[in-house]
Amino acid sequence: MAYFLIGDSITLTLFVILIFAFTYYIYNLLINNVFRRIGIPGPTPIPFLGEIFNVIRKGLYKNDMDLVKKYGKIVGIYEGTSSIILLSDPDLLRNVLIKDSYAFINRRSAEGLIGPLEHGLLSLKDDHWKNARAIVSPTFSTAKLKAMYSLMDQTSDMFNDRLLEYADKQEIFNIKEISQHFALDTIGSCLFGIETNSLQNENATLVKHLKGIFTLSLANLIIIVYFISPRLARYLYTKGYSILSKNTMDYLTELLNQILNRRRQHLERRNDFIQIMVDHEEQVKQEIGTLTKTLNDKEILGQALVFLLAGYETTSTLMSFFFYVMATEPEIQEKVYQEIQQEIGDNEIKPDNINQLHYLDMVVNETLRMYPPVIRFDRVASNDYKLGDYQILKGFIISVPVYPIHHDPIVWPDPEKFIPERFSSTEKAKRHPMSFLAFGDGPRNCIGMRFALLEAKIAVVKALRVVEIQCCEKTKIPIKLNKLKVLVPKQGISLRVVRRSQ
Numbered sequence: 281m282a283y284f285l286i287g288d289s290i291t292l293t294l295f296v297i298l299i300f301a302f303t304y305y306i307y308n309l310l311i312n313n314v315f316r317r318i319g320i321p322g323p324t325p326i327p328f329l330g331e332i333f334n335v336i337r338k339g340l341y342k343n344d345m346d347l348v349k350k351y352g353k354i355v356g357i358y359e360g361t362s363s364i365i366l367l368s369d370p371d372l373l374r375n376v377l378i379k380d381s382y383a384f385i386n387r388r389s390a391e392g393l394i395g396p397l398e399h400g401l402l403s404l405k406d407d408h409w410k411n412a413r414a415i416v417s418p419t420f421s422t423a424k425l426k427a428m429y430s431l432m433d434q435t436s437d438m439f440n441d442r443l444l445e446y447a448d449k450q451e452i453f454n455i456k457e458i459s460q461h462f463a464l465d466t467i468g469s470c471l472f473g474i475e476t477n478s479l480q481n482e483n484a485t486l487v488k489h490l491k492g493i494f495t496l497s498l499a500n501l502i503i504i505v506y507f508i509s510p511r512l513a514r515y516l517y518t519k520g521y522s523i524l525s526k527n528t529m530d531y532l533t534e535l536l537n538q539i540l541n542r543r544r545q546h547l548e549r550r551n552d553f554i555q556i557m558v559d560h561e562e563q564v565k566q567e568i569g570t571l572t573k574t575l576n577d578k579e580i581l582g583q584a585l586v587f588l589l590a591g592y593e594t595t596s597t598l599m600s601f602f603f604y605v606m607a608t609e610p611e612i613q614e615k616v617y618q619e620i621q622q623e624i625g626d627n628e629i630k631p632d633n634i635n636q637l638h639y640l641d642m643v644v645n646e647t648l649r650m651y652p653p654v655i656r657f658d659r660v661a662s663n664d665y666k667l668g669d670y671q672i673l674k675g676f677i678i679s680v681p682v683y684p685i686h687h688d689p690i691v692w693p694d695p696e697k698f699i700p701e702r703f704s705s706t707e708k709a710k711r712h713p714m715s716f717l718a719f720g721d722g723p724r725n726c727i728g729m730r731f732a733l734l735e736a737k738i739a740v741v742k743a744l745r746v747v748e749i750q751c752c753e754k755t756k757i758p759i760k761l762n763k764l765k766v767l768v769p770k771q772g773i774s775l776r777v778v779r780r781s782q
Protein backbone atom coordinates (compact mmCIF):
# COMPACT_ATOMS: atom_id res chain seq x y z
CA MET A 281 0.00 0.00 0.00
CA ALA A 282 2.86 2.37 1.02
CA TYR A 283 4.08 1.79 -2.55
CA PHE A 284 1.39 4.24 -3.82
CA LEU A 285 2.04 6.95 -1.26
CA ILE A 286 4.12 10.02 -2.02
CA GLY A 287 6.91 10.36 0.57
CA ASP A 288 5.09 7.64 2.57
CA SER A 289 2.54 10.24 3.66
CA ILE A 290 -1.23 9.87 3.23
CA THR A 291 -1.78 13.60 3.84
CA LEU A 292 0.76 14.61 1.19
CA THR A 293 -0.70 12.09 -1.29
CA LEU A 294 -4.23 13.35 -0.73
CA PHE A 295 -3.03 16.93 -1.02
CA VAL A 296 -1.31 16.24 -4.37
CA ILE A 297 -4.40 14.39 -5.68
CA LEU A 298 -6.54 17.34 -4.66
CA ILE A 299 -4.24 19.81 -6.43
CA PHE A 300 -4.38 17.64 -9.58
CA ALA A 301 -8.17 17.38 -9.44
CA PHE A 302 -8.51 21.11 -8.91
CA THR A 303 -6.09 21.98 -11.76
CA TYR A 304 -7.91 19.56 -14.04
CA TYR A 305 -11.21 21.18 -13.11
CA ILE A 306 -9.89 24.70 -13.81
CA TYR A 307 -8.39 23.47 -17.09
CA ASN A 308 -11.74 22.05 -18.07
CA LEU A 309 -13.55 25.25 -17.26
CA LEU A 310 -11.11 27.62 -18.90
CA ILE A 311 -9.95 25.66 -21.92
CA ASN A 312 -12.93 23.47 -22.43
CA ASN A 313 -15.55 26.04 -21.41
CA VAL A 314 -18.54 25.06 -23.48
CA PHE A 315 -19.51 28.67 -24.16
CA ARG A 316 -16.04 29.50 -25.52
CA ARG A 317 -16.41 26.65 -27.97
CA ILE A 318 -19.68 27.87 -29.36
CA GLY A 319 -18.76 31.55 -29.09
CA ILE A 320 -21.30 32.76 -26.51
CA PRO A 321 -19.84 35.59 -24.38
CA GLY A 322 -19.80 35.43 -20.59
CA PRO A 323 -17.68 35.67 -17.45
CA THR A 324 -14.90 33.23 -16.60
CA PRO A 325 -16.49 30.91 -14.07
CA ILE A 326 -15.29 30.61 -10.47
CA PRO A 327 -14.45 26.91 -9.98
CA PHE A 328 -17.32 24.85 -8.52
CA LEU A 329 -19.39 27.98 -7.86
CA GLY A 330 -19.72 29.77 -11.20
CA GLU A 331 -21.98 32.76 -10.59
CA ILE A 332 -23.24 31.49 -7.21
CA PHE A 333 -20.62 33.54 -5.36
CA ASN A 334 -21.74 36.76 -7.11
CA VAL A 335 -25.40 35.91 -6.59
CA ILE A 336 -24.87 35.48 -2.84
CA ARG A 337 -22.84 38.71 -2.75
CA LYS A 338 -25.02 40.97 -4.92
CA GLY A 339 -28.39 39.25 -5.21
CA LEU A 340 -29.76 37.37 -8.21
CA TYR A 341 -31.60 40.32 -9.78
CA LYS A 342 -28.61 42.68 -9.46
CA ASN A 343 -26.16 40.10 -10.75
CA ASP A 344 -28.42 39.43 -13.75
CA MET A 345 -28.57 43.19 -14.45
CA ASP A 346 -24.76 43.39 -14.39
CA LEU A 347 -24.31 40.33 -16.61
CA VAL A 348 -26.75 41.56 -19.26
CA LYS A 349 -25.24 45.06 -19.19
CA LYS A 350 -21.71 43.71 -19.61
CA TYR A 351 -22.19 40.82 -22.04
CA GLY A 352 -25.45 41.51 -23.87
CA LYS A 353 -28.67 39.65 -24.51
CA ILE A 354 -27.13 36.17 -24.76
CA VAL A 355 -24.76 35.36 -21.90
CA GLY A 356 -23.16 32.03 -21.05
CA ILE A 357 -22.81 31.47 -17.30
CA TYR A 358 -22.19 28.65 -14.86
CA GLU A 359 -24.44 28.07 -11.88
CA GLY A 360 -22.31 25.74 -9.83
CA THR A 361 -21.36 23.17 -12.41
CA SER A 362 -24.38 23.65 -14.70
CA SER A 363 -23.96 25.74 -17.83
CA ILE A 364 -26.83 28.14 -18.47
CA ILE A 365 -27.65 30.60 -21.23
CA LEU A 366 -29.18 33.84 -19.94
CA LEU A 367 -31.39 34.91 -22.81
CA SER A 368 -33.05 38.33 -22.99
CA ASP A 369 -33.14 38.90 -26.77
CA PRO A 370 -36.89 39.37 -27.48
CA ASP A 371 -36.97 37.72 -30.93
CA LEU A 372 -35.03 34.67 -29.78
CA LEU A 373 -37.18 34.51 -26.65
CA ARG A 374 -40.29 34.43 -28.79
CA ASN A 375 -38.80 31.48 -30.70
CA VAL A 376 -37.86 29.56 -27.56
CA LEU A 377 -41.05 30.23 -25.59
CA ILE A 378 -43.64 30.20 -28.38
CA LYS A 379 -42.66 29.48 -31.99
CA ASP A 380 -40.30 26.56 -31.29
CA SER A 381 -41.76 25.70 -27.90
CA TYR A 382 -42.00 22.02 -28.99
CA ALA A 383 -38.18 21.93 -28.62
CA PHE A 384 -38.25 23.62 -25.20
CA ILE A 385 -41.17 21.95 -23.49
CA ASN A 386 -39.41 21.10 -20.21
CA ARG A 387 -38.00 23.06 -17.31
CA ARG A 388 -34.90 22.21 -15.37
CA SER A 389 -36.05 20.27 -12.33
CA ALA A 390 -34.41 19.04 -9.16
CA GLU A 391 -35.33 15.39 -9.64
CA GLY A 392 -34.84 13.05 -6.72
CA LEU A 393 -34.86 16.02 -4.38
CA ILE A 394 -38.32 17.50 -4.17
CA GLY A 395 -40.49 14.52 -3.22
CA PRO A 396 -44.18 14.90 -4.14
CA LEU A 397 -43.47 18.16 -5.98
CA GLU A 398 -41.98 16.01 -8.75
CA HIS A 399 -45.55 15.21 -9.81
CA GLY A 400 -46.51 18.90 -9.97
CA LEU A 401 -46.84 20.95 -13.15
CA LEU A 402 -43.70 22.98 -12.49
CA SER A 403 -41.50 19.87 -12.75
CA LEU A 404 -43.37 17.39 -14.96
CA LYS A 405 -41.88 16.63 -18.35
CA ASP A 406 -43.00 15.94 -21.93
CA ASP A 407 -46.24 13.94 -22.23
CA HIS A 408 -46.65 13.68 -18.44
CA TRP A 409 -46.74 17.49 -18.31
CA LYS A 410 -49.05 17.82 -21.37
CA ASN A 411 -51.51 15.34 -19.89
CA ALA A 412 -51.53 16.94 -16.42
CA ARG A 413 -51.81 20.47 -17.83
CA ALA A 414 -54.83 19.47 -19.95
CA ILE A 415 -56.56 17.92 -16.90
CA VAL A 416 -55.74 20.79 -14.55
CA SER A 417 -56.41 23.73 -16.93
CA PRO A 418 -60.24 23.77 -16.51
CA THR A 419 -59.65 24.74 -12.84
CA PHE A 420 -58.63 28.19 -14.07
CA SER A 421 -61.26 28.73 -16.79
CA THR A 422 -63.34 31.94 -16.76
CA ALA A 423 -66.42 30.05 -15.60
CA LYS A 424 -64.58 28.31 -12.74
CA LEU A 425 -62.93 31.54 -11.62
CA LYS A 426 -66.34 33.21 -11.52
CA ALA A 427 -67.62 30.30 -9.46
CA MET A 428 -64.70 30.72 -7.01
CA TYR A 429 -65.39 34.42 -6.74
CA SER A 430 -67.56 34.23 -3.62
CA LEU A 431 -64.80 32.30 -1.80
CA MET A 432 -62.26 34.99 -2.76
CA ASP A 433 -64.74 37.59 -1.61
CA GLN A 434 -64.90 35.99 1.85
CA THR A 435 -61.11 35.91 2.33
CA SER A 436 -60.78 39.50 1.11
CA ASP A 437 -63.36 40.52 3.76
CA MET A 438 -61.12 38.96 6.42
CA PHE A 439 -58.16 40.83 4.90
CA ASN A 440 -60.14 44.06 5.18
CA ASP A 441 -61.06 43.34 8.79
CA ARG A 442 -57.35 43.09 9.62
CA LEU A 443 -56.66 46.40 7.87
CA LEU A 444 -59.48 48.11 9.72
CA GLU A 445 -58.17 46.73 13.03
CA TYR A 446 -54.76 48.27 12.27
CA ALA A 447 -56.45 51.55 11.32
CA ASP A 448 -58.46 51.70 14.55
CA LYS A 449 -55.49 50.79 16.73
CA GLN A 450 -53.27 53.16 14.68
CA GLU A 451 -50.80 50.30 14.53
CA ILE A 452 -47.88 50.02 12.12
CA PHE A 453 -47.93 46.61 10.42
CA ASN A 454 -46.04 44.51 7.87
CA ILE A 455 -48.18 44.34 4.71
CA LYS A 456 -46.16 41.38 3.44
CA GLU A 457 -47.25 39.27 6.39
CA ILE A 458 -50.98 39.82 6.04
CA SER A 459 -50.80 39.52 2.25
CA GLN A 460 -49.19 36.11 2.77
CA HIS A 461 -52.04 35.08 5.06
CA PHE A 462 -54.52 36.31 2.48
CA ALA A 463 -52.84 34.37 -0.36
CA LEU A 464 -52.67 31.21 1.74
CA ASP A 465 -56.31 31.41 2.82
CA THR A 466 -57.47 32.10 -0.74
CA ILE A 467 -55.58 29.18 -2.26
CA GLY A 468 -56.64 26.88 0.60
CA SER A 469 -60.27 27.83 0.25
CA CYS A 470 -60.57 28.12 -3.56
CA LEU A 471 -58.43 25.19 -4.60
CA PHE A 472 -58.72 22.61 -1.81
CA GLY A 473 -61.75 23.50 0.24
CA ILE A 474 -59.58 23.94 3.35
CA GLU A 475 -60.38 26.84 5.65
CA THR A 476 -56.84 27.76 6.71
CA ASN A 477 -58.07 31.01 8.36
CA SER A 478 -54.51 32.20 8.83
CA LEU A 479 -55.79 35.80 8.74
CA GLN A 480 -57.59 35.02 11.99
CA ASN A 481 -55.44 32.31 13.53
CA GLU A 482 -51.76 32.35 12.64
CA ASN A 483 -50.98 29.45 14.96
CA ALA A 484 -53.29 26.72 13.64
CA THR A 485 -51.39 23.47 12.96
CA LEU A 486 -52.09 23.56 9.23
CA VAL A 487 -50.92 27.17 8.94
CA LYS A 488 -47.71 26.33 10.80
CA HIS A 489 -47.04 23.43 8.43
CA LEU A 490 -47.75 25.46 5.34
CA LYS A 491 -45.69 28.40 6.48
CA GLY A 492 -42.86 25.97 7.25
CA ILE A 493 -42.70 25.12 3.53
CA PHE A 494 -41.98 28.72 2.73
CA THR A 495 -39.42 29.37 5.43
CA LEU A 496 -36.74 28.25 3.09
CA SER A 497 -33.67 28.66 5.31
CA LEU A 498 -32.55 25.03 5.12
CA ALA A 499 -34.00 24.76 1.62
CA ASN A 500 -31.84 27.69 0.46
CA LEU A 501 -28.76 25.79 1.60
CA ILE A 502 -29.90 22.61 -0.12
CA ILE A 503 -30.63 24.53 -3.31
CA ILE A 504 -27.08 25.93 -3.28
CA VAL A 505 -25.68 22.41 -2.69
CA TYR A 506 -27.86 21.22 -5.58
CA PHE A 507 -26.32 23.77 -7.95
CA ILE A 508 -22.80 22.84 -6.92
CA SER A 509 -23.37 19.09 -6.87
CA PRO A 510 -26.78 17.61 -7.75
CA ARG A 511 -25.43 14.20 -6.70
CA LEU A 512 -24.55 15.38 -3.20
CA ALA A 513 -27.95 17.06 -2.87
CA ARG A 514 -29.66 13.81 -3.84
CA TYR A 515 -27.55 11.89 -1.33
CA LEU A 516 -28.54 14.39 1.40
CA TYR A 517 -32.17 13.92 0.38
CA THR A 518 -31.94 10.18 1.03
CA LYS A 519 -30.60 11.07 4.49
CA GLY A 520 -33.65 13.20 5.22
CA TYR A 521 -32.24 16.67 4.38
CA SER A 522 -34.94 17.99 2.10
CA ILE A 523 -36.56 21.20 0.90
CA LEU A 524 -39.84 19.94 2.34
CA SER A 525 -39.90 18.39 5.80
CA LYS A 526 -41.22 14.84 6.08
CA ASN A 527 -43.54 15.87 8.93
CA THR A 528 -45.20 18.52 6.78
CA MET A 529 -45.50 16.17 3.82
CA ASP A 530 -47.11 13.44 5.93
CA TYR A 531 -49.55 15.94 7.44
CA LEU A 532 -50.56 17.42 4.07
CA THR A 533 -50.84 14.00 2.39
CA GLU A 534 -53.16 12.77 5.14
CA LEU A 535 -55.28 15.93 5.01
CA LEU A 536 -55.62 15.85 1.24
CA ASN A 537 -56.50 12.15 1.26
CA GLN A 538 -59.29 12.88 3.72
CA ILE A 539 -60.67 15.64 1.49
CA LEU A 540 -60.41 13.46 -1.62
CA ASN A 541 -62.25 10.61 0.11
CA ARG A 542 -65.07 12.86 1.28
CA ARG A 543 -65.52 14.19 -2.23
CA ARG A 544 -65.37 10.74 -3.81
CA GLN A 545 -68.06 9.57 -1.41
CA HIS A 546 -70.15 12.66 -2.32
CA LEU A 547 -70.18 13.81 1.32
CA GLU A 548 -69.47 17.38 0.21
CA ARG A 549 -69.14 19.48 -3.00
CA ARG A 550 -67.28 22.74 -3.63
CA ASN A 551 -66.22 24.71 -6.66
CA ASP A 552 -62.53 23.98 -6.32
CA PHE A 553 -59.57 22.14 -7.84
CA ILE A 554 -60.15 18.92 -5.85
CA GLN A 555 -63.77 18.78 -7.03
CA ILE A 556 -62.69 19.29 -10.65
CA MET A 557 -60.27 16.35 -10.32
CA VAL A 558 -62.94 14.10 -8.74
CA ASP A 559 -65.58 15.10 -11.34
CA HIS A 560 -63.04 14.41 -14.09
CA GLU A 561 -62.42 10.89 -12.69
CA GLU A 562 -66.15 10.21 -12.85
CA GLN A 563 -66.42 11.57 -16.41
CA VAL A 564 -63.55 9.35 -17.55
CA LYS A 565 -65.25 6.33 -15.95
CA GLN A 566 -68.42 7.16 -17.86
CA GLU A 567 -66.39 7.93 -21.02
CA ILE A 568 -67.65 11.53 -21.20
CA GLY A 569 -65.33 14.14 -22.77
CA THR A 570 -62.14 13.81 -24.80
CA LEU A 571 -59.54 13.38 -22.02
CA THR A 572 -59.15 9.70 -21.21
CA LYS A 573 -56.52 9.94 -18.46
CA THR A 574 -56.89 10.97 -14.83
CA LEU A 575 -54.41 12.05 -12.19
CA ASN A 576 -53.70 9.57 -9.39
CA ASP A 577 -53.68 10.69 -5.74
CA LYS A 578 -49.92 11.30 -5.73
CA GLU A 579 -50.26 13.51 -8.80
CA ILE A 580 -53.18 15.43 -7.29
CA LEU A 581 -51.10 16.04 -4.14
CA GLY A 582 -48.21 17.17 -6.38
CA GLN A 583 -50.41 19.75 -8.14
CA ALA A 584 -51.88 20.93 -4.83
CA LEU A 585 -48.41 21.52 -3.38
CA VAL A 586 -47.24 23.30 -6.50
CA PHE A 587 -50.26 25.62 -6.40
CA LEU A 588 -49.39 26.47 -2.83
CA LEU A 589 -45.72 27.00 -3.60
CA ALA A 590 -46.25 28.86 -6.88
CA GLY A 591 -49.17 30.95 -5.71
CA TYR A 592 -48.42 31.95 -2.11
CA GLU A 593 -45.19 33.93 -2.22
CA THR A 594 -45.79 35.36 -5.70
CA THR A 595 -49.30 36.75 -5.12
CA SER A 596 -48.44 38.13 -1.69
CA THR A 597 -45.35 39.78 -3.18
CA LEU A 598 -47.44 41.44 -5.87
CA MET A 599 -49.91 42.71 -3.25
CA SER A 600 -47.18 43.97 -0.90
CA PHE A 601 -45.43 45.96 -3.62
CA PHE A 602 -48.79 47.28 -4.84
CA PHE A 603 -49.57 48.66 -1.36
CA TYR A 604 -46.03 50.00 -1.08
CA VAL A 605 -46.56 51.93 -4.32
CA MET A 606 -49.91 53.22 -3.03
CA ALA A 607 -48.18 54.56 0.08
CA THR A 608 -45.20 56.09 -1.70
CA GLU A 609 -47.14 57.51 -4.67
CA PRO A 610 -50.24 59.10 -3.08
CA GLU A 611 -51.35 60.69 -6.39
CA ILE A 612 -51.51 57.27 -8.01
CA GLN A 613 -53.42 55.92 -5.00
CA GLU A 614 -55.94 58.75 -5.37
CA LYS A 615 -56.43 57.98 -9.09
CA VAL A 616 -56.98 54.28 -8.37
CA TYR A 617 -59.46 55.22 -5.62
CA GLN A 618 -61.35 57.65 -7.87
CA GLU A 619 -61.66 55.00 -10.60
CA ILE A 620 -63.06 52.49 -8.07
CA GLN A 621 -65.56 55.10 -6.86
CA GLN A 622 -66.67 55.91 -10.42
CA GLU A 623 -66.97 52.34 -11.67
CA ILE A 624 -68.19 50.54 -8.54
CA GLY A 625 -68.96 53.08 -5.83
CA ASP A 626 -70.39 51.31 -2.81
CA ASN A 627 -72.00 48.55 -4.90
CA GLU A 628 -71.12 44.90 -4.55
CA ILE A 629 -67.85 44.03 -6.33
CA LYS A 630 -68.21 41.47 -9.15
CA PRO A 631 -65.53 40.01 -11.46
CA ASP A 632 -67.03 41.99 -14.38
CA ASN A 633 -66.66 45.31 -12.49
CA ILE A 634 -63.06 44.43 -11.70
CA ASN A 635 -62.39 44.06 -15.43
CA GLN A 636 -63.66 47.64 -15.99
CA LEU A 637 -60.91 49.09 -13.78
CA HIS A 638 -58.39 49.93 -16.52
CA TYR A 639 -56.21 52.28 -14.48
CA LEU A 640 -55.96 49.69 -11.69
CA ASP A 641 -54.89 47.14 -14.30
CA MET A 642 -52.11 49.46 -15.51
CA VAL A 643 -50.91 50.03 -11.93
CA VAL A 644 -50.87 46.28 -11.23
CA ASN A 645 -48.89 45.63 -14.42
CA GLU A 646 -46.43 48.41 -13.66
CA THR A 647 -45.98 46.91 -10.16
CA LEU A 648 -45.21 43.53 -11.79
CA ARG A 649 -42.79 45.22 -14.19
CA MET A 650 -40.84 47.00 -11.48
CA TYR A 651 -40.98 44.17 -8.96
CA PRO A 652 -41.48 40.90 -10.89
CA PRO A 653 -42.04 38.25 -8.19
CA VAL A 654 -40.43 35.51 -10.33
CA ILE A 655 -37.06 36.81 -11.50
CA ARG A 656 -35.98 33.80 -13.50
CA PHE A 657 -37.71 30.91 -15.27
CA ASP A 658 -36.18 28.41 -17.65
CA ARG A 659 -36.50 25.89 -20.45
CA VAL A 660 -34.32 22.93 -21.43
CA ALA A 661 -33.51 22.23 -25.10
CA SER A 662 -34.84 18.80 -26.02
CA ASN A 663 -32.84 18.76 -29.31
CA ASP A 664 -29.76 20.43 -30.75
CA TYR A 665 -30.99 23.88 -31.78
CA LYS A 666 -29.85 26.98 -33.69
CA LEU A 667 -30.24 29.88 -31.26
CA GLY A 668 -29.62 32.92 -33.45
CA ASP A 669 -25.96 32.64 -34.53
CA TYR A 670 -25.15 29.89 -32.06
CA GLN A 671 -25.55 26.14 -32.31
CA ILE A 672 -26.60 24.83 -28.92
CA LEU A 673 -26.80 21.22 -27.86
CA LYS A 674 -29.61 19.08 -26.53
CA GLY A 675 -29.85 19.53 -22.74
CA PHE A 676 -28.75 23.18 -22.73
CA ILE A 677 -30.63 25.30 -20.19
CA ILE A 678 -32.07 28.64 -21.32
CA SER A 679 -32.83 30.88 -18.36
CA VAL A 680 -34.92 34.03 -18.75
CA PRO A 681 -33.68 36.96 -16.60
CA VAL A 682 -36.96 38.79 -16.06
CA TYR A 683 -35.58 41.66 -13.96
CA PRO A 684 -33.15 43.07 -16.58
CA ILE A 685 -35.83 42.60 -19.27
CA HIS A 686 -38.28 44.66 -17.18
CA HIS A 687 -35.67 47.32 -16.43
CA ASP A 688 -34.15 47.74 -19.90
CA PRO A 689 -33.89 51.56 -20.36
CA ILE A 690 -34.33 51.29 -24.14
CA VAL A 691 -37.67 49.55 -23.84
CA TRP A 692 -38.73 51.23 -20.58
CA PRO A 693 -37.34 54.79 -20.50
CA ASP A 694 -36.54 55.86 -16.92
CA PRO A 695 -37.04 52.25 -15.75
CA GLU A 696 -36.84 52.99 -12.01
CA LYS A 697 -39.77 55.38 -12.25
CA PHE A 698 -43.29 54.08 -11.60
CA ILE A 699 -45.36 55.09 -14.67
CA PRO A 700 -48.66 53.12 -15.02
CA GLU A 701 -49.38 54.73 -18.41
CA ARG A 702 -46.67 52.51 -19.92
CA PHE A 703 -49.44 49.87 -19.95
CA SER A 704 -52.04 51.88 -21.90
CA SER A 705 -53.17 49.96 -25.00
CA THR A 706 -51.32 52.38 -27.34
CA GLU A 707 -48.04 52.05 -25.43
CA LYS A 708 -48.42 48.27 -25.18
CA ALA A 709 -48.95 47.98 -28.93
CA LYS A 710 -45.59 49.71 -29.56
CA ARG A 711 -43.63 47.19 -27.51
CA HIS A 712 -42.28 43.73 -28.29
CA PRO A 713 -44.54 41.21 -26.48
CA MET A 714 -41.46 39.62 -24.87
CA SER A 715 -40.64 42.87 -22.99
CA PHE A 716 -43.02 41.95 -20.17
CA LEU A 717 -42.72 38.42 -18.82
CA ALA A 718 -44.04 38.52 -15.25
CA PHE A 719 -46.05 35.33 -15.91
CA GLY A 720 -43.73 33.79 -18.51
CA ASP A 721 -45.14 32.98 -21.94
CA GLY A 722 -46.01 30.18 -24.35
CA PRO A 723 -47.70 26.86 -23.58
CA ARG A 724 -45.84 26.57 -20.27
CA ASN A 725 -46.75 30.01 -18.96
CA CYS A 726 -48.23 30.58 -15.49
CA ILE A 727 -51.45 28.59 -15.25
CA GLY A 728 -52.54 30.62 -12.20
CA MET A 729 -52.16 34.07 -13.80
CA ARG A 730 -55.84 34.96 -13.98
CA PHE A 731 -56.51 33.46 -10.56
CA ALA A 732 -53.69 35.54 -9.04
CA LEU A 733 -54.77 38.76 -10.74
CA LEU A 734 -58.39 38.30 -9.73
CA GLU A 735 -57.69 37.53 -6.06
CA ALA A 736 -55.16 40.38 -5.77
CA LYS A 737 -57.48 42.90 -7.45
CA ILE A 738 -60.49 41.96 -5.32
CA ALA A 739 -58.40 42.39 -2.16
CA VAL A 740 -56.89 45.75 -3.14
CA VAL A 741 -60.17 47.20 -4.44
CA LYS A 742 -61.97 46.27 -1.25
CA ALA A 743 -59.12 47.62 0.85
CA LEU A 744 -58.83 50.96 -0.96
CA ARG A 745 -62.56 51.57 -0.58
CA VAL A 746 -62.24 51.63 3.21
CA VAL A 747 -58.70 52.68 4.05
CA GLU A 748 -56.02 55.01 2.79
CA ILE A 749 -52.53 53.50 2.68
CA GLN A 750 -49.74 55.62 4.14
CA CYS A 751 -46.00 55.42 4.76
CA CYS A 752 -44.80 55.43 8.35
CA GLU A 753 -41.47 56.11 10.03
CA LYS A 754 -40.49 52.45 9.52
CA THR A 755 -41.20 52.37 5.75
CA LYS A 756 -37.90 51.86 3.91
CA ILE A 757 -37.62 54.15 0.85
CA PRO A 758 -36.17 53.00 -1.49
CA ILE A 759 -37.09 49.49 -0.63
CA LYS A 760 -34.38 46.88 0.03
CA LEU A 761 -34.87 43.66 -1.91
CA ASN A 762 -33.99 40.16 -0.79
CA LYS A 763 -31.04 38.62 -2.58
CA LEU A 764 -32.31 35.13 -3.32
CA LYS A 765 -35.59 33.37 -4.05
CA VAL A 766 -38.38 35.36 -5.58
CA LEU A 767 -38.09 39.13 -5.46
CA VAL A 768 -39.25 39.94 -1.96
CA PRO A 769 -38.69 42.97 0.28
CA LYS A 770 -35.81 42.22 2.64
CA GLN A 771 -37.45 43.13 5.93
CA GLY A 772 -41.08 43.18 4.90
CA ILE A 773 -42.89 46.46 4.20
CA SER A 774 -44.05 48.51 7.18
CA LEU A 775 -47.07 50.71 6.51
CA ARG A 776 -49.96 52.36 8.28
CA VAL A 777 -53.59 52.71 7.21
CA VAL A 778 -56.30 55.22 8.14
CA ARG A 779 -60.04 54.79 7.66
CA ARG A 780 -61.44 56.81 4.78
CA SER A 781 -64.04 59.32 5.93
CA GLN A 782 -67.54 58.23 4.85
Ligand code: HEM
Nearest residue numbers: 401587590591594595654657719720721724725726728732
Ligand atom coordinates in the same frame (compact mmCIF):
# COMPACT_ATOMS: atom_id res chain seq x y z
C1 HEM B 1 -48.54 37.30 -9.07
C2 HEM B 1 -48.60 36.00 -9.01
C3 HEM B 1 -47.83 35.03 -9.86
C4 HEM B 1 -46.73 35.23 -10.66
C5 HEM B 1 -45.98 36.54 -10.91
C6 HEM B 1 -46.41 33.96 -11.28
C7 HEM B 1 -45.38 33.77 -12.18
C8 HEM B 1 -45.09 32.56 -12.79
C9 HEM B 1 -44.03 32.37 -13.75
C10 HEM B 1 -43.06 33.44 -14.25
C11 HEM B 1 -44.07 31.07 -14.13
C12 HEM B 1 -43.15 30.41 -15.16
C13 HEM B 1 -43.79 30.61 -16.53
C14 HEM B 1 -42.97 30.10 -17.68
O1 HEM B 1 -42.11 29.24 -17.48
O2 HEM B 1 -43.22 30.56 -18.83
C15 HEM B 1 -45.16 30.43 -13.42
C16 HEM B 1 -45.52 29.10 -13.57
C17 HEM B 1 -46.52 28.50 -12.85
N1 HEM B 1 -47.38 29.11 -11.96
FE1 HEM B 1 -47.41 31.09 -11.48
N2 HEM B 1 -47.30 33.02 -10.83
C18 HEM B 1 -48.19 33.63 -9.98
C19 HEM B 1 -49.27 33.03 -9.34
C20 HEM B 1 -49.63 31.72 -9.45
C21 HEM B 1 -50.77 31.10 -8.79
C22 HEM B 1 -51.77 31.82 -7.90
C23 HEM B 1 -50.75 29.77 -9.13
C24 HEM B 1 -51.70 28.66 -8.76
C25 HEM B 1 -52.74 28.79 -8.05
C26 HEM B 1 -49.61 29.56 -10.01
C27 HEM B 1 -49.27 28.35 -10.55
C28 HEM B 1 -48.24 28.16 -11.45
C29 HEM B 1 -47.92 26.87 -12.03
C30 HEM B 1 -48.61 25.55 -11.72
C31 HEM B 1 -46.86 27.08 -12.92
C32 HEM B 1 -46.21 26.02 -13.80
C33 HEM B 1 -47.02 25.90 -15.10
C34 HEM B 1 -46.57 24.79 -16.02
O3 HEM B 1 -45.38 24.44 -16.03
O4 HEM B 1 -47.42 24.27 -16.77
N3 HEM B 1 -48.96 30.76 -10.19
N4 HEM B 1 -45.76 31.35 -12.61
